[in-house]
Amino acid sequence: MAVSGFEGFEKRLELNFSGDDPAIGIGFRQLDFQSLEKVLHAVQCTVVSALGNQHFDSYVLSESSLFVYPTKIIIKTCGMTQLLKSVPPLLHHAATMDLQICACRYTRGNFIFPEEQPYPHTSFEEEIVYLEENLPENLCCRKASVMPSKLSSHSWHVFSACDQSQMVMQKSPYDDQLYTAEVCMTGLDRVLAQKFFRHPNDGQTADSAGKEMTESTGICDINPNALICDFAFDPCGYSMNGIDGDHYSTIHVTPENGFSYASFECVASMYGDIVEMLNKAVQIFRPATMTVATKCTSHEVWMQVAKAIKPLGMKFRSCTVDDFPGTGSVVFQVFTSRRK
Numbered sequence: 263m264a265v266s267g268f269e270g271f272e273k274r275l276e277l278n279f280s281g282d283d284p285a286i287g288i289g290f291r292q293l294d295f296q297s298l299e300k301v302l303h304a305v306q307c308t309v310v311s312a313l314g315n316q317h318f319d320s321y322v323l324s325e326s327s328l329f330v331y332p333t334k335i336i337i338k339t340c341g342m343t344q345l346l347k348s349v350p351p352l353l354h355h356a357a358t359m360d361l362q363i364c365a366c367r368y369t370r371g372n373f374i375f376p377e378e379q380p381y382p383h384t385s386f387e388e389e390i391v392y393l394e395e396n397l398p399e400n401l402c403c404r405k406a407s408v409m410p411s412k413l414s415s416h417s418w419h420v421f422s423a424c425d426q427s428q429m430v431m432q433k434s435p436y437d438d439q440l441y442t443a444e445v446c447m448t449g450l451d452r453v454l455a456q457k458f459f460r461h462p463n464d465g466q467t468a469d470s471a472g473k474e475m476t477e478s479t480g481i482c483d484i485n486p487n488a489l490i491c492d493f494a495f496d497p498c499g500y501s502m503n504g505i506d507g508d509h510y511s512t513i514h515v516t517p518e519n520g521f522s523y524a525s526f527e528c529v530a531s532m533y534g535d536i537v538e539m540l541n542k543a544v545q546i547f548r549p550a551t552m553t554v555a556t557k558c559t560s561h562e563v564w565m566q567v568a569k570a571i572k573p574l575g576m577k578f579r580s581c582t583v584d585d586f587p588g589t590g591s592v593v594f595q596v597f598t599s600r601r602k
């Protein structure tokens with residue numbers, strides 16, 4: 263842990279590949295567990311729990327989560343991990359499986375303890391230089407941007423790179439209906455945060471204590487259809503991955519007062535129940551400040567997000583929109599609690 267406290271804000275990397283027919287091949291899922299562990303070793307984290315279905319594999323990590331699809335990898339790590347160090351070994355493994363990288367997206371919020379971050383995460387500039395140096399030239403359409411908000415403490419860092427095929431590719435109507443929502447919450451309600459502390463000598467395993475937290479906090483009700491893989495850290499802290507068909511969701515909690523943080527991320531459908539899921543997730547933490555970044559093209563989605571959050575006593579503070587190659591529009595919204 264950093265000297266000052268645990269850094270909850272995650273770094274998130276998504277890599278997309280071509281060269282494998284997802285309908286017949288298993289692509290990246292053929293990578294053996296030992297090789298995956300070596301990649302994670304470079305990042306400075308380990309697998310603590312795993313769950314998969316016919317669509318993808320999900321791993322709860324000592325610092326957040328990893329999702330492996332046939333042609334997509336999503337890896338999210340917090341603390342003092344060196345997430346971007348996973349890029350060279352992942353690209354090496356992709357080449358051995360005849361997969362070609364066609365898009366890369368890196369996102370994060372503002373670190374609570376930026377001065378504690380190790381190379382290559384000491385600044386956004388350094389992260390970009392590292393990515394530029396380690397991504398192949400075919401990802402020629404690139405953009406990096408820091409999306410601001412009304413709060414100087416909260417901004418959204420985005421780097422996106424893709425090849426020409428992603429720029430011209432016509433997305434299927436199904437793709438347009440799906441989007442990812444990344445929610446970051448700080449200043450968690452102190453009473454609610456207590457539920458993510460273990461009881462001393464509770465005689466439970468990390469898995470059974472995690473299950474109890476999933477149930478007692480209402481996390482299990484966010485998407486009742488999801489299969490959940492959960493883990494309770496000692497003496498406190500919680501992580502879960504939910505899998506529902508080809509959709510994932512994930513929650514991570516740092517409950518310590520002074521630097522409390524929780525994140526919620528899910529894939530949602532434009533016509534699905536994002537309002538209800540977001541509403542339930544926010545009520546579990548009642549944060550002082552929350553940010554929601556959505557990757558979508560529809561104005562309707564931003565409205566849905568605000569509709570889910572405003573009734574919970576959160577005040578809308580700002581909304582920023584920017585466009586990225588291969589990603590489309592990213593919308594970054596900030597809300598603060600009305601409570602004193």
Ligand SMILES: C[S@+](CC[C@H](N)C(=O)[O-])C[C@H]1O[C@@H](n2cnc3c(N)ncnc32)[C@H](O)[C@@H]1O
Binds near residue numbers: 501515
């Ligand atoms: C890994 S979890 C959740 C991470 C997530 N990004 C977040 O902050 O919400 C972090 C929480 O678990 C606690 N924790 C306890 N043991 C840990 C360990 N061995 N590795 C990582 N975190 C641990 C931390 O103090 C923190 O409260």
